[in-house]
Amino acid sequence: MALPAVAIDQMADWEVAEKQIGLWTDAWQRFRRNRLAVLGAGLVIFLVLIAFLSPLLVHFGIIHDPLKQDVANIELGPGQAGFLLGSDQLGRDTLSRLMFGSRISLSVGILVQGIILPIGLAIGLAAGYAGGRIDNILMRFTDIWYAFPDLLFVLVVVSVFGPSLLTIFGAIAMVNWVGLARLVRGQVLSIKEKEFIEAARSSGSPPLKLIVKHLLPNSLGPIIVTLTFGIPQAIFLEAVLSFLGVGIQPPTATWGQMVFDGYEAVYANPTSVVFPAIAIGFTLLTFTFIGDGLRDALDPRMRR
């Protein structure tokens, strides 16, 4: 009698488990089984390719220049006069602006995590490892920071320092490090009490080595998950800023700006809202899928 496919799968798992696989192999296997997460990862790779290749495509004349205005062909619907997804109020090509917009969204989403990581790590490690008064002060500080509504803070900072790319990166990073700091602190607090740390400490490991070799590697999973969920959050904040007209300034193409421009001319050309709106929504959805997949793969205890 043939076994059902599921049972064979499970048997394969048992065999693998007997070989004592490491955390990363194990995580990769679990991630691979999550179809939505794999689909999400594929879509992100596709987006990254678009972001990198779009200037080349313009160079070789495959897509229009995103800044080139064509006053004879404004507010076109999809497919008209060689504009695959239509054109905007200045006759610029919607498709190529969408492709160039992905550069802004992706770089905000990913680079902001690069700013958050050192801040969150430093504060979380200091609070969790030192404990006592330092912990108390740092956590009260993060509590206060947390009380500040994200969007309002970013809007205030951008209004004060002007809407440059750097200000926007900084402002978004400044509201998003709190979650990571709290997570790292919690991780350190729980790992600190484990026997292997005690063993390392009693065999004379200096604090720095203890942190780098034991505390950090053991909290890496949750940190990666938090950073992944931070990506859609940052993309969202940048898009809102652009939509409200205080983000990265025109003529640079950003998705939020495109939704706003399209919305202004929504009766003449409804699709000019729909395309960038879909781009934003599905990009955020994609990163959420990846985050869910990574969470299930790297941190099975967090699973609901």
Place this chain on the structure above:
Amino acid sequence: MAVIAGRPKRGALLPSRVASLTDSRAGSLAIFIVKRILWMLPVVFFVILITFTLMHLAPGSPWDKSGGRQLSQTVVNNLNIRYGLDKPVYEQFWLYLVNVVHFDFGLSYQYEGKTVTSLIASGWPYTATIGLLAFLLIVPVGIGLGVLAALRQNSRIDYITMGFATFAASFPNFVVGALMVVAFSVLTYKATGGNFFLPAAGFALDDHLVMPVITLALLPIAYTARLTRASTLDTIRQDFVRTAWAKGLSERLVVVRHILKNSLIPVVTTLGPTFAFLVTGSVIVETVFSIPGIGRAFVVAIESRDYPMILGTTVLFSVIIAVANLVVDVAYVFIDPRVRLT
């Protein structure tokens, strides 16, 4: 008192012990509430301090671009005196704090002679109406969907609800608002040759409210539904629920009295973040639907660098969120007797 002293010891022991227990709980509850209120003060203080500092870090003076021309030094000096900007910064900060305590948020820069308080007061009814309606939609719909999905776990209803929640949580509210306008105003306008299904902009107490309220409520509904589902699933697996089924109680009784009563306790904590959603959401929804509320006023103030208005709105919004969190924390203690007061 002889009567009490003469009471049998055994009988006296239990009630008095119970009484002292509840007394000490009431006492610690009072201390807890006072502590939480006192904690709110530094939070609001620091929000004001941070915003105030940011405003004063701004390069240039607020009069640099006044009406697009360069103002003479005398005019600038007079403006500075009028708005109190000639004083040292720490004195300005102190004066501002004193005024805020008296609900005086200063004069707006962009509207000549208007106080920030009057601007906020004129926008307040719009923001409050839409926020309140959204709240009234979020609680029943979010909780209802969550409970339904959990009770029928892995059914079609569960998948649809959770799929919807994932989508709703990923689509920013300005995107949702704009797409709804396309679907329910623009396309119906074109299809019917001049009839809106729903109006796309403005404020009135009729179908103008439908799209703004849904746009505002969608994300919190998704959030509440997810949390309710998770918490209900936790409860369903508890021993006392199995016992309730085993004693042969009706489904209604088990669900309402045993499952819901316990699974809704953690959902109360989401009401704090829900208020934060509503407050920051108002900024976006009022912009999308051209509603003259506080959120819209905030965006206009940001665009025209009307610092007193920005400061006033930020303070107001943070106070609302802080108070909402305070109320939720205190309510939680009343609802869940297991909560430790610290």
